[in-house]
Amino acid sequence: MDEESILYLAATLAIVAMVIFSLGNYGPFAILVAIMAILAAAAIIILNFADFLIFPAFTYILGIQTIPAKDYYIPKSQNCIIKNVNGLYYATAYLTANIYNYVFTAERAESSNDDSSLIAGPEKWEKIVMNTGFPFKFHLISSAEDIQKYREEIEGKRGLLEFQISKEMQQSLPKQMVIDDLQRRINIMQARLDRLSTGERPVNVLMYIETVAVGVSEKEAMDNISNQINQLSTIFNSFDLSMTRITGRELYVLFRYNFALPTSKEDITKDISTQS
Amino acid sequence: MLLPKFDFKTIAFVSLLGSSLILFVLSIALPTDSLSRSVIAIIALIADILAFSVRFYSYLIIPMVRMSKRTIILNQDEPYAFSVSNNAIIVRGQNMVYSSVFLRIPWYMSSTEMSDEEKINFSSNFGKIISLRKKPFMVSTQLQMVNKDIFLNKIRDKLNEAEDKYRTMSSEKNAGAEAMEKEKVVKGELTMWHNLYDNILKTQSNALVSYVMTTEIGGTEEEATNLALQSAEEVSAGISSLLGIPVAIATGDEIRSFIEPEYMIPYSTISEQLKEKAVETGA
Numbered sequence: 001m002d003e004e005s006i007l008y009l010a011a012t013l014a015i016v017a018m019v020i021f022s023l024g025n026y027g028p029f030a031i032l033v034a035i036m037a038i039l040a041a042a043a044i045i046i047l048n049f050a051d052f053l054i055f056p057a058f059t060y061i062l063g064i065q066t067i068p069a070k071d072y073y074i075p076k077s078q079n080c081i082i083k084n085v086n087g088l089y090y091a092t093a094y095l096t097a098n099i100y101n102y103v104f105t106a107e108r109a110e111s112s113n114d115d116s117s118l119i120a121g122p123e124k125w126e127k128i129v130m131n132t133g134f135p136f137k138f139h140l141i142s143s144a145e146d147i148q149k150y151r152e153e154i155e156g157k158r159g160l161l162e163f164q165i166s167k168e169m170q171q172s173l174p175k176q177m178v179i180d181d182l183q184r185r186i187n188i189m190q191a192r193l194d195r196l197s198t199g200e201r202p203v204n205v206l207m208y209i210e211t212v213a214v215g216v217s218e219k220e221a222m223d224n225i226s227n228q229i230n231q232l233s234t235i236f237n238s239f240d241l242s243m244t245r246i247t248g249r250e251l252y253v254l255f256r257y258n259f260a261l262p263t264s265k266e267d268i269t270k271d272i273s274t275q276s
Numbered sequence: 277m278l279l280p281k282f283d284f285k286t287i288a289f290v291s292l293l294g295s296s297l298i299l300f301v302l303s304i305a306l307p308t309d310s311l312s313r314s315v316i317a318i319i320a321l322i323a324d325i326l327a328f329s330v331r332f333y334s335y336l337i338i339p340m341v342r343m344s345k346r347t348i349i350l351n352q353d354e355p356y357a358f359s360v361s362n363n364a365i366i367v368r369g370q371n372m373v374y375s376s377v378f379l380r381i382p383w384y385m386s387s388t389e390m391s392d393e394e395k396i397n398f399s400s401n402f403g404k405i406i407s408l409r410k411k412p413f414m415v416s417t418q419l420q421m422v423n424k425d426i427f428l429n430k431i432r433d434k435l436n437e438a439e440d441k442y443r444t445m446s447s448e449k450n451a452g453a454e455a456m457e458k459e460k461v462v463k464g465e466l467t468m469w470h471n472l473y474d475n476i477l478k479t480q481s482n483a484l485v486s487y488v489m490t491t492e493i494g495g496t497e498e499e500a501t502n503l504a505l506q507s508a509e510e511v512s513a514g515i516s517s518l519l520g521i522p523v524a525i526a527t528g529d530e531i532r533s534f535i536e537p538e539y540m541i542p543y544s545t546i547s548e549q550l551k552e553k554a555v556e557t558g559a
Contacts, residue, residue, distance in 0.1 A: 004331070008289070012328040015296050019317055025303070026317060027310030033317050040321040044328045051332050066348045069355035073347075083537055088547060090537040115392075118399035122387035129419055129484055135540040137418040142406040201407035212537045214546050249332055252350070258535050259356040260367040260374035261412050261491040268412060 002269065009048055016041045052248040068252055075218070079247045080225050081255050082218060089221035090214050093229055094246040094254050097138070097207040097236065124238045131235055134228050136211040141257070143265045145202040151193065158189040204265050206272060208246070208254060209236070285334035292327035296320045356535070359501045363527045365535070366500070372493045375500035377508035378526040378534055381486040381515060401518045408514040409507070414489040418534070422481040423542040431476065435469040442466050487526065487534050488515065 001009075019037045023030040047054055056078035059066070066074040072083050080093040165182045168174050196202070211228045215221030233243045246254060253271045262268050299320035303313045330337070339348045356365040359375065367374040387395060406415060445459045490507040494500030505525070512523040526534070533539040 008328055008331045011293055012296075012324050015293070015300060015324045016321065018300055019303075019321060022300075022304050022317075025310075026314045029310055029314035033314050036318050036321050040325055043325050047325075047328055047332070051329075055333070062346065064343070064346045064348060067350060067352065069351050070353055072355070085538045085543055086547075088538075088543060088550070090541065092537050115396050118396045119392050121399045122390065122395050126387045132419060133480065133482075135418070135420050135482075137416050137540075140406060140415045141412050142409075142415065143412040144407040144410050146410070200403065203407045205406065212540045214541050214550070216550055255355075257414070259365060260376050261414055261489065263374075263411055263491060263493055265412060 004270070005048060009044065012044050013041060016044070052246070052250060055248040066252070068255055072255070074251065075222070077222075077247075078251060079245060080222060081251065082221060088214055088216065089218050090212055091218075091221035091225040092210060092212050092255075093225045094251060095209040095211075095229060095232060096242065096244045096246060097209050097239075098242040099207070099240075127238070128235050132232070134211065134213065134231075136209060136228070136232060139208050139210060139257075141206040141261060141268065143204050143268075145204060147196060147201055150202045151196055154189050154192050154196075158186055158193070161186045161189065204268075206268060207241075209243075210254070284337075285330060288334055288337055289327055289330040292323050292330060296323035296327055299323060358528070358531075359497060361501065363525050363531075364501045364504055365531060366497050369493070372495065373497050373500040374491055374493050375497065375504040376489055376491045377501075377504040378531050379488040379490075379508055379512050379515070379523050380526045380530065381488065381519070381523055382521055383486055383519065404518055405515055408511055409490070411490075411492075411507070413491075413507070413511060415486070416489070416534070417484060417486045418540065419482050419484050420533070420540040421542060421545060422483050423539075423545060424476060424481065425542065425544045428473070428476060428545075431469060431473045435466070435473055438462065438466040438469050485533075488523075489534075 016037050019033065023034055026033045043054070058064075059078050060076045063076050065076055066078075068074060068081065071085075072081055074081050080091045083090045083092075161182050165179060165186070168178050168182065209232055211225065211232060213221055213224035213228050215224050229245050236243060250272055262271060297320075299316055303317040303320060306313060306316070335350065336348065339350055342349070356367050356376075358364070359366055364375045364377045367376070387398075390398065442459070442462045445455065445462055448455065488508075488511055490504055490511055492500055492503035492507055494503055508525055512525070515521075515523050529539075
């Protein structure tokens with residue numbers, strides 16, 4: 001969690017806590033106030049981690065649509081953006097395309113010469129393009145990290161692990177499993193440092209997929225876009241991505257990114273939480 | 277304003293949080309019955325939830341207050357405008373102007389044409405491309421429907437010519453054997469244009485296009501556009517040297533093809549297909 005999240009959560013949950021600790025002041029209605037306080041705490045926590053569930057539910061129940069710009073509108077389901085062009089409805093929807101956070105093959109020091117993933121990448125991509133019979137876009141928003149800062153971070157982590165390993169070895173009965181685990185993590189850090197030495201730069205990347213469907217009515221366009229989203233999730237399976245349909249606030253954010261990108265990595269982090 | 281960036285967010289948060297705190301204090305300090313105090317406490321909790329929601333939804337506060345007929349209007353203006361030089365798009369924020377420039381990457385090689393070494397080089401070069409800039413920039417690839425309008429119009433003209441010719445010939449009375457032969461040839465030509473037109477109309481042709489987008493901000497349109505063009509030139513030089521291809525800045529309709537949904541599925545191409553589909557479903 002970033003500092004802003006912690007600040008907002010702490011300030012608002014503090015008030016909920018104060019209400020709960022003052023239940024004695026509400027007489028026979030203390031139970032009702034307690035229930036409302038628990039619901040408020042739950043709402044705040046859900047808003048922090050999964051606001052994409054609450055806002056679309058709110059607009060759907062109340063039947064509210066949003067107009068982000070001229071000729072465009074976001075329907076009450078908050079899961080696509082629609083543009084009416086000469087009586088045809090164009091629906092645009094987005095999917096996250098997050099890489100699962102695990103150690104990549106290339107980071108295992110013993111198999112650092114394995115290029116099979118580099119060969120497979122273009123082949124898999126072309127198969128996806130051939131198998132997709134409808135328009136879509138793959139977007140990658142990237143910003144390079146400061147190499148020196150990243151190197152210092154990695155070296156700091158490696159130093160800490162080496163300290164832990166030497167401390168474990170100095171024990172009267174050192175645990176081999178702990179030593180092996182620490183050594184494996186040191187190898188990962190070292191592999192990353194080696195990649196930096198070969199000229200690779202660390203990058204922050206946001207990837208997502210956009211697709212467009214058309215229909216003679218709003219309902220037809222929305223049904224078509226949902227079918228396309230489901231097909232894309234299946235087709236992109238070979239890339240082992242975490243894919244979730246984007247709804248709510250982040251839909252509006254990605255719509256804006258079509259026309260103007262944020263100018264710093266921090267702005268992207270503020271705009272986009274993960275929906276996977 | 278398409279990109280609201282408020283300090284208003286902090287003011288709204290502090291105001292709502294402050295209101296929640298004041299209401300809570302009133303709920304324990306007011307010398308009234310417990311029902312009134314409970315109601316005030318519940319209102320304090322609602323204000324607390326609204327205070328938190330400001331974190332993500334501050335841009336909705338004023339539009340929601342102005343909401344009518346269940347429609348929240350965030351912006352009624354066009355989402356962008358073209359710069360004077362037509363090679364960038366402009367988006368106006370609260371106090372700043374955002375300018376975005378697009379670069380088309382003319383990459384036409386398929387992986388089926390590449391050796392393993394070329395694939396490794398391509399993948400490595402792609403990794404280098406995405407690390408070209410510290411500021412965020414976008415690399416995109418889009419699969420779009422080919423706009424066959426011009427081609428279809430030419431075939432339609434030929435079809436109409438052939439139809440006119442055939443109509444003229446078949447209306448001629450007392451046509452001799454030679455004329456009958458010519459009529460058969462024209463009928464064959466008419467069938468050919470019909471079949472070609474139907475085939476091209478029914479077949480969906482796709483094209484794969486890659487592009488890069490960079491955005492800069494400035495106090496004025498000129499400042500932002502100049503900065504964006506400068507960034508685009510740097511990225512263009514990097515991509516050209518890595519991939520060995522000339523990368524050019526996109527203008528006008530080419531930019532629209534990257535950002536407008538009706539360019540990914542051309543209206544005239546799809547409307548014929550949809551009409552036929554509607555007729556078939558109706559039948």
